Amino acid sequence: MKSLSFSVSAVALAISALALSGMPSTSTASEQPVPEWPQARYSGTPTIEDVLGYPAGSRISSPEQIQTYFQALAQAHPDQVKLFDYGETWQGRPLFYAAIGSEENIAQLNAIKTDMQRLADPRSINSREARQLIESLPASVWIANSVHGNEISPAEAAMVTAWHLLSSSDERTQSMLENTIIYFDPLQNPDGRARFVSRYYATLGLEPSADRLSAEHNEPWPNGRTNHYLFDMNRDWIALTQPETKGRVAALLETYPLIFVDSHEMGGDLSYYFTPEAHPYNPFITSEQREGLNWVGENNALWFDTFGFDYFTREIFDAFYPGYGASWPLYHGSLAMTYEMGSARGHEFKTRDGEILTYADGVQRNFVAFMATIETASQRRQDLLQRFYNYRQQGIEQGSRGAVRSYIFSNTRDLAGNRKLMALLVAQGIEVGQATEGFRACGESYEQGAYVVQASQPGYHLIRTLLDTNVPMDEEFLAEQERLRANNLPDQIYDVTAWSLPLMFNVDMDVCQQQPRVATTPVNTQRILPGEVVNADAEFGFVVPWGDMNSGRFLTAALREGLLVRSSDLKFTHANGIEYPAGSLIVPRAGNPEELTAVVQQLASATGAQVTGLDKSWMRDGPNVGSVNMKRMHAPNIALLWDEPASVLSAGSTRFIIEREFNYPVTAIRPAQLRAADLSHYQVLILPASSGGSYDQALGKSGRENLRQWVQRGGVLITLGNATRFAVSGDAPLLNSSLEQKAQVNELADLASAGRTDGVLIDNDDEHQRHIRNPNAQPDWVSGIIARTAVDQEHWLTAGIHEELHAMFIGNDIYTPLRINHGRNVVNYIGADNVLASGYMWAETQQQIAHKPLLMVQPEGNGMIISFTQEPNFRAYLDGMHVLFMNSIFRGAAHARPLR
Structure with missing residues (x-):
């Protein structure tokens, strides 16, 4: 990590720019000062109003304003504040954290980080050295804010808390600074917050509206929750797909904070949530950690009682999935927790109880929670250090004898x-x-x-x-x-x-x-190793075996270079005696530029592909290069439906995978344009999963007919997850499958016209439950499991895919298989006894999904419909699905027959 530098003139220029920005003023600054803290005596540290021109909690600060204020604090207190850059967002905004503590602790900050890294590895120190570190090191708290960009008050509270720590001279606060390093990650999602702030103030009128029906409280698609690629970054910690998460994890492995607070907001009708979390707990969270979480919760409760703030614990937000910010640090031995403040989602919000919740209310309550947590760390310093060390030591012991x-x-x-x-x-x-x-x-x-x-x-x-x-x-x-x-x-x-x-x-x-x-x-953190070319001077051309993302990236790079590339529908054995899987790429010299060798070498190095030069085209077995089974690959123009009713997360992860994993451009098109637009420029159109709205309503009859005609002329329509409902709906569905109702629901007798039916005897509670069930029920919702599927090895769509593939199953959409006269079910869930690979699934749903399709393809005129019944791009961490998704785009486009 590198320290951020800045100058007085830079801060002054930023403040001047803010003053001239012309943003609308508000008249709803909090009546009480923010922050409010008992016995606080403040010195001359610059306030938010001094630097940004408005009182704390009276405006929703932009990412640039938040950075400006922390720079001002570092300038005013260079011996107590250090700023560190840990990355940059997709939109180029800086990601940074601030370390705040006593002058003595900040002077020793690098040594403290090094000593925490030593304590984190008990193999590197003996018991005496560990004891010395535990007795001497300060505690540490990392307060991470607003990972969801429209959860606004935590980021503001980070500024308020930092100001209080630096300007208050009361004994309690000074003790915290002496015993604790406080790391503020003030803004985990600058791009999302910038989207929210811009749109919020664009809707603001003469004064803020507290009405939940107002435009202020109803963000347009996509809202500010997600980052640039529309990721919920609070689910990204185990996948590290986004730069914000990658940088944050690296910073945590450098600092090893003992307490990690992930500060969020929730619906404005709720009060305040803090640790301990709801059940179930992940089994790798220890009883000592759970006790520590209670320490934090109990002290928070004492302070909330002091201020008369309502709160609740344990009822929601569990600690099972490890991909949250409030979970991941636990598995390194820290305490990690979620804080959730009822959100005003603007300046004012009228709750269902009739109270007016203000932005300043959220800032103040977060401030109190942050201070209470810092106090717990200060008071429990040695216990926290000891337990952190114990967790790491016990891990080594369990791994060596378990x-x-x-x-x-x-x-x-x-x-x-x-x-x-x-x-x-x-x-x-x-x-x-x-x-x-x-x-x-x-x-x-x-x-x-x-x-x-x-x-x-x-x-x-x-x-x-x-x-x-x-x-x-x-x-x-x-x-x-x-x-x-x-x-x-x-x-x-x-x-x-x-x-x-x-x-x-x-x-x-x-x-x-x-x-x-x-x-x-x-092994290091390099995700793609350079590929190589064997026999680079071969006379005929080159072959790239298909089946992983190295070869996939080579394909897209070659197409963007304008190279002639063919892909085999069948496996083949070359004259060199090597068998190549279906999908393997042939790049002949004929029809390609003279400098082909240099281009292929550069592409192999950049993509990781393993390329072999071929002296001749002769195949011992399988199709020759001129066969109809050797499809020429074209560079398709890809369109992605963008905007409601598409799921923000599905649209974002799909675009991310194509653009950042496949390295290929995508054009986002809104539904209104798809109703009647000429789509002939595009060869592939993707419908992301829906967030609950209807594609039928969004596209209408004209949109459906426009898509049908486009497919018949040679387009490839790909539906993801519940977008497949659109393909199977209507009087003339695009896909001859259908959604299933819940299997084995006992039908109730039809009511006679007089409102009577045959009498029944109900013997017990189970029988009673059977009789009150909805006879038209859908399958019960499954929160998310990993299922085993069987892959049709003889279809071109599954070229290079292993015979067994793991996929997520989420929700309750189960589709009937296509009949053979309509199309092919190329990937299907396996039998009920073995279909569940990981997770927990309702027994009857497990029975019902057996042998049902995950991936279907149906020809339609010169084009086709390819439907994934589940989301293949879920959270962009199903890497095993990437090649199959790539096949649906690029091999699908090669198998369509548009007029070129």
Whole structure:
């Protein structure tokens, strides 16, 4: 991390720009001063009003204003404030954190970071050195704010809390500074906040409206919650797809804070939520950590009682999924927690109880929660340090003598996926080695290049959480969910129940009960290794084996270079004796530029592809280059439906994967244009999953007919997740499948015209529940599991895909298979006994999805409809689905027959 530098003139210029910005004024500044704190005595530290021109809590500060204020604090207190840059957003906004403490602690900040890194690795120090560090180091709190850009008050409260810590001379605050380093990450999502602030003030009239119906409180699509690529970054911690998350994780591994606060907002009708979290807890969170979370919660409660603020705990926001900001640090030994303030979502909000909630109210309550948490860290300094060390030490011990001692990845299939996964683990503080020679372990033989993750390291708990096939939920909790469901009540499962990275990457992993004895080299965070070209001077051209993202990136790069590329629908064996899988790419010299060798070498290096030169075109087996089964690949123009009713998250992750993983451009088109626009310029059109609205309503009859005609002329329409409902709906559906109702629902007898029916005897509660069920019910909602699917190896759409593929199943959309005269079901869930790979699923849903389609393709004129019944791009962390999605775009476009 590098320290941020700035000058007085830079701050002055920023303030002047703000004064001239012409933003509308408001007359709703808080009547009480913000902050309010007992016995506070303040010195001359510049206030928010001094620097930005308005009192704290009276305006929603922009990202630039927040940065300007922290720069002013660092300028005013250079011995107590240090600013550090940890990255940049997609839109170029800086990401930074501030370290605040006593002059003595800030002077020793680099040494404190180094000592925390030593304490984090008990292998590097002896017990005496550990004891000395625990006795001498300050505690530390990391306060992360507004990861959702429209959750506005936490970021403002970070400025207020920082000002209070630096300007208050009361004994309580000074003690906190002496015992604690406070890290403020004031704005985790600058791009989302900028979107919210701009749109909010664009709707503001003469005075703010508290009416929840007002435009101020109803953001247009996409709202400010997400970042530039429309990601919910509070789910990104185990995938690290976004620069904001990558940079933050790196900063945390440098500082190792003992308490991590992830400060959010929720609906304005709720009060304030803080730790402890709801059940279920992840089993790799220890009882000591849960006790520590109660320390924080109890002290927060004392302070909220002092101020007369309402709060609640434990009822929602569980601690099971590890991909939250309030979860991930726990698996490194810290305490991590969610704070949620009821949001005014502007200056004022009228609650259902008739009270007016103001922005300043949120800022003040967050401030109190932050101060209470800092106080807990200060008072529990040595306990927190000891427990952090214990967690890391126990991890090493459990990994060295437990049932799971190592994870081995063979790396013989999907070089790109294995490498990216290993780099992802390393980026999260996990040590990974790559074998320098072949070896045997647990009765299996592995080749040189296999990856080994030893469990006996400080990150043991995170390793188990990320790599275990299944992380079980508490049995009592699950029994309660089944009881609720049996009584027709909603379950309490908050998020996905499965996230095993090896399953989502669809790579081969073995769990071993021994530590392999083999020399390894440490893996770094480089996700794509340079590819190479063998036999570069070959006379005929080049072949690239298909099946991973290295070859996928090579394809898109070659198409964007204008190269002639062919792809085989079938596997083939070249005259060199090597068998190549279906989908493999042929780049002949004929028809390509004279400098082809140099271009291919550059593309291989950049994409990671393994390329082999071919001296001749002759194939021993399979199609020759001139076969109809060798399709010429074209560079398709891709359109993506953008705006309501598309799900923000589905649209964003789909665009991200195509643009940033495939390195290929996408054109976003709004539904209104799709109603009648000439789409002949596009070869592929993608409908993201819907957020609940109707594509039928958004597109209307004219839009549906326009799409149908475009498909018939040779377009490829791809539907994702519940967008497939649009394809199967209407009098003349585009796809001859249909949504299923819940299976085995006992139909109730029809009521006679007189309102009577045959009498029945109900013997027990179970029978009563059966009789009151909705006979037209949909399958029960599944929060998110990983399912096993079987892949049709003989269809061009699945070229290069392994015979078994893991996919997420979320929701309750189950589709009937296509009949053979209509199309093909190319990926299907396997039998009920084995379909569940990870997570928790209702038994009857598990039975019902068996042998149902995940991916269907149906020809229509010169084009086709390709439908994923589940979202293949969910959170952009289903890397094992990327090649299949790429096939649907690029191989789909190659198999369509438009007039070119």
